[in-house]
Amino acid sequence: METNGINGFRGRLITADHAGYDTARALWNGAVDRRPRLIARCGGTADVVAAVRCARHHGLEIAVRGGGHNVAGTAVCDDGIVIDLSAMRAVWVDPARRTARVQGGALWGDVDHETQAHALATTGGIVGHTGVAGLTLGGGIGFLMRKHGLAVDNLLAAEVVTPEGSILQASADEHPDLFWALRGGGGNFGVVTTFRFALHPLGPTVMAGPVFWAADDTTDVLRFYRDFAAEAPDELGTVVRLGTIPPLPVIPEELHWRPAIAVACCYAGPVEDGERAVRALRRFGTPLVDLLAPKAYSAFQGGLDDTVLHGWHYYWKSTDLTGLSDEAIAVIADHAYRAVSRRSYAAMFHMGGAVARVPHDATAYAGRDVAHNIVIDAVWLPEESDEHAAAETAWARRFLQALQPHRAGSVYVNFLDSDDDTGRVREAYGDHIYRRLAEVKAKYDPDNAFHHNKNIRPG
Ligand SMILES: Cc1cc2nc3c(=O)[nH]c(=O)nc-3n(C[C@H](O)[C@H](O)[C@H](O)COP(=O)(O)OP(=O)(O)OC[C@H]3O[C@@H](n4cnc5c(N)ncnc54)[C@H](O)[C@@H]3O)c2cc1C
Structure with a gap:
């Protein structure tokens, strides 16, 4: 095909001979290294139309890039065309x-x-x-x-x-x-x-932030958290993070990189109500540091940005959990801090509330009846050795394996990685939703032109 032009395309076309090619094909996960034939950086809907038509006409492999964040790296393909929406951010x-x-x-x-x-x-x-x-x-x-x-x-x-x-x-x-x-x-x-x-x-000021405890307290904190989360009002969203304390300027330097469990909170309501809702959590045990305070919601939302930088290498394993039984907590406490890299961590989202009140098949999201999930995030630096990478990915796999008795049988599709997770797409949806998705796929994309993703086969 002609790579010096796409009919009706006014965006930017980037090929291997352009100076910006390596930057344009790079994804958040630096472990992904794919070389597309062409990157079509679209300026608007009309450019997307032109790029899709060109790709179909030439029978090119298609990848679609939004934020470029998916750990599996499906936003970029080898040899084909990347329909790149990164310039469409309005x-x-x-x-x-x-x-x-x-x-x-x-x-x-x-x-x-x-x-x-x-x-x-x-x-x-x-x-x-x-x-x-x-x-x-x-x-x-x-x-x-x-x-x-x-x-x-x-x-x-x-x-x-x-x-x-x-x-x-x-x-x-x-x-x-x-x-x-x-x-x-x-x-x-x-x-x-x-x-x-x-x-x-919402806000703009909300009661939000993490409380950290020493890793040795993990079992006690998680047992407390299980009951605290079960009683929490819908307004209170929490995410547990197990790993080391990230070296952020808001955290005292002597605590940086110390193994710790954190419960991050955000209260979607008045600050005073939020203060009340998190009081028992803050009083539990002996926190290493408590950063829960009224703050701008948008600043809170950006608070983790520097802890998961673009270009580091990542490998994820995930599952929905049947619950936080004492046995599940024991597995989590045992495995969470065994990673070699101090950047690796695990995160658990507390679901429920409004998520669980939407009927199961009202949308194609399947995990509505799950209270907690876990994503195990192995992280290492590009300059670290292959042995280091292998140890890190082995940690994530072992951790998931140990959780086997506590797996709910479902997984959040956006937390699936590539390769050994490819076969888990059905697990993400369950048979009923998967079948319905396959029917819609057969109607709207019968040729499976969009398959460089967590693929649903037309059925
Ligand atoms: C650090 C980090 C934190 C995260 N936190 C959360 C979280 O809090 N909650 C959560 O739900 N998930 C979270 N995720 C997972 C996240 O939902 C997925 O990584 C998601 O795929 C990111 O979207 P993206 O547009 O950046 O993906 P990309 O990598 O750009 O795309 C991934 C796939 O999505 C499809 N796609 C992208 N754009 C389009 C488009 N415009 N039209 C059609 N298809 C498109 C394509 O199939 C593509 O292959 C997190 C991921 C990371 C790396």
Whole structure:
């Protein structure tokens, strides 16, 4: 094919002979090293249409890039074309209707920044540089979900470029089958160029932040947390982090890199109510440091950004948990701190609340009845040896293996890695939702043109 031009394309085309090629193909996960033939950096929907048509005409392998954050690195392919939306990051807020239109390459930091200017917010991820598109299309979990639902529960409509290069609107009223599938089924059905989300009043000041305890206290903290979380109001979102204390400027230097368990909180309501809701947690045991305080929601949402930098190497293992029994807690406490790298960690999201109140098959997100999940994140630096990388990935695998008796039989699709997780897509959806997704796939992408993803086969 011609790589010096795509009919009707006004964005930027980047090939291996361009100076910016290596930067343009790099993903958040520096362990992923793929060399596409062409990167089509789109300026808008019309460019996406042109790029999709060109790819189909030439029979090219297609990868779609939103925020480029997925650990499996599916946003870039070898040899084919990357339909790159990273230049499409606009966010338009309609404060009267409490909605936001968000372009398909935006990051959650972009959304929080614009919506918080109106003291509004919607459920997004817990790291500001994660892409809106991939996160939303997989379901979208975050601190606000127990009060306001998943990202997909706040999705009102999407503009989609189909594998034929047509533009469709998907919502409850238009192409409702496609709209259902987009809410959890990932990038299988087309390229989403714009999302429209419902917004909710929030902050801008919220009661939020982590409390850290020494790793030796993990069993006690988790047993306390199990009951605390079970009683928590919907407004209180919590994420447990087990690893070392990241070397952030807000944390006293003598605590940096010390093995610790943290419970990070965000209260989606008045600060005084939030103070009350977290009081027992802060009083539990002897915290090493307590950073829970009233703060700007958007600053809180960006607080973890420097702990998971672009270009480091990552490998993940994840599962939904049956619960936090004493036995499950024992496994977690035993394995969480055995990583070689001080950057590796595990995170557990507390689900429930509004997430669990949406009927199971109302969207394609399957894990609504699960109270806790865990994602084990092995992290190492590009300059570290292959042996180091092997030890780190082995830690994550062993940890998951040890959790076997406590696995709920489901997993969040956005936490799946590549290779040894490829066969787990069905586990993410369960048979019923997977079958329905396969039917929608057969209608909207019968040739499986969009397969460089957590693939649903047309059925
Ligand atoms: C540090 C970190 C923190 C995270 N925290 C959370 C969290 O709090 N909550 C949560 O739910 N998840 C979280 N995740 C997981 C996250 O949801 C996934 O990594 C997600 O895929 C990121 O979206 P992206 O747009 O950056 O992905 P990309 O890597 O750009 O894309 C991944 C896949 O999504 C599809 N895709 C991307 N853009 C589009 C588009 N515009 N149209 C159609 N398909 C598209 C494609 O199939 C692509 O292969 C986190 C990930 C990381 C790395």
